[in-house]
Amino acid sequence: MSMHPNGGLTRRGLAALLGLGLVEVITPGAASADGRRIPREGGPPLLVHTRRDWQALPARRPATVFRTPPNRIVVHHTATPNSEDYSLAHAYRLSRRIQRFHMRARGWDDTGQQLTISRGGHIMEGRNRSLAAIRNGRHVLGAQALNHNGHTIGIENEGDYSDSPVPGTLWDSLVETCAWLCAEYDLDPFRAIVGHRDLVATDCPGDVLYGRLTELREDVADRLDAQEEQEEQEEQPSEDVPPSGEAPSPGEVPPSDGGAPSGQVTAPGEVPPIEPVSPPLHDPVHVSPDPGVPASPAPNAPRLDG
Numbered sequence: 001m002s003m004h005p006n007g008g009l010t011r012r013g014l015a016a017l018l019g020l021g022l023v024e025v026i027t028p029g030a031a032s033a034d035g036r037r038i039p040r041e042g043g044p045p046l047l048v049h050t051r052r053d054w055q056a057l058p059a060r061r062p063a064t065v066f067r068t069p070p071n072r073i074v075v076h077h078t079a080t081p082n083s084e085d086y087s088l089a090h091a092y093r094l095s096r097r098i099q100r101f102h103m104r105a106r107g108w109d110d111t112g113q114q115l116t117i118s119r120g121g122h123i124m125e126g127r128n129r130s131l132a133a134i135r136n137g138r139h140v141l142g143a144q145a146l147n148h149n150g151h152t153i154g155i156e157n158e159g160d161y162s163d164s165p166v167p168g169t170l171w172d173s174l175v176e177t178c179a180w181l182c183a184e185y186d187l188d189p190f191r192a193i194v195g196h197r198d199l200v201a202t203d204c205p206g207d208v209l210y211g212r213l214t215e216l217r218e219d220v221a222d223r224l225d226a227q228e229e230q231e232e233q234e235e236q237p238s239e240d241v242p243p244s245g246e247a248p249s250p251g252e253v254p255p256s257d258g259g260a261p262s263g264q265v266t267a268p269g270e271v272p273p274i275e276p277v278s279p280p281l282h283d284p285v286h287v288s289p290d291p292g293v294p295a296s297p298a299p300n301a302p303r304l305d306g
């Protein structure tokens with residue numbers, strides 16, 4: 001085997017290994033893809049890391065997709081240790097850990113929640129088909145709020161917020177994520193955002209995070225207002241632009257959905273076929289079992305007490 005003086009393989013040495021099928025070339029960037037940049041009206045794209053990024057196991061079967069959007073966004077905590085590792089690698093490990101727990105210990109088809117946010121603020125796709133569904137105003141049936149899965153989308157926030165503060169990095173991403181969901185689904189944050197304990201007998205998402213839900217709704221509403229304002233400014237007719245000659249010519253304006261072709265989440269043709277509604281019978285999503293959760297396997301009743 002020919003080795004490079006610095007210890008690496010020479011091109012010939014690599015070619016020999018490739019010929020023997022002993023190694024495969026990993027294109028730089030491909031294996032460490034940095035997620036999808038979700039275009040948003042009136043704001044910068046939102047970076048969401050896909051299942052491929054965190055190397056999800058294949059789901060046992062494709063998730064059920066409902067035509068109707070969810071009407072509630074459920075805030076959870078994972079009840080896992082409050083890690084100080086804010087890296088993307090740690091976030092990916094978290095997603096893999098939750099998925100393994102849900103599939104192996106709980107016996108579910110896939111990870112239960114639609115979205116996961118690490119303490120470092122990294123936003124990740126959870127259940128399969130979630131990103132495509134959100135972009136198309138549809139709802140992927142998850143397993144995160146017993147008896148309410150048919151009308152709720154769940155966000156798992158890493159950590160235990162029974163009495164610990166929520167890191168700013170996580171908070172900021174939670175606000176952005178909720179604003180994105182409210183915009184895509186046309187939801188009022190003051191009605192839509194709820195804590196897991198509002199639906200099910202559980203301590204989730206911890207007293208501290210639960211105690212901040214009013215603030216979360218307000219922050220999300222502010223974010224949506226700012227986006228709407230920005231959107232209106234972008235829609236101003238060109239006559240309003242001062243004729244200074246500094247306005248970009250139409251050819252210089254980037255496409256509104258921005259970025260590389262790979263930045264597009266899904267084409268309409270990629271929407272999976274709608275499957276018949278089946279009653280979701282899942283428990284909550286947490287890595288730690290949630291005591292006191294009713295085990296009633298009643299079919300999903302998509303209603304809230306309003």
Ligand SMILES: [Zn+2]
Binds near residue numbers: 077196205
């Ligand atoms: Zn929960």
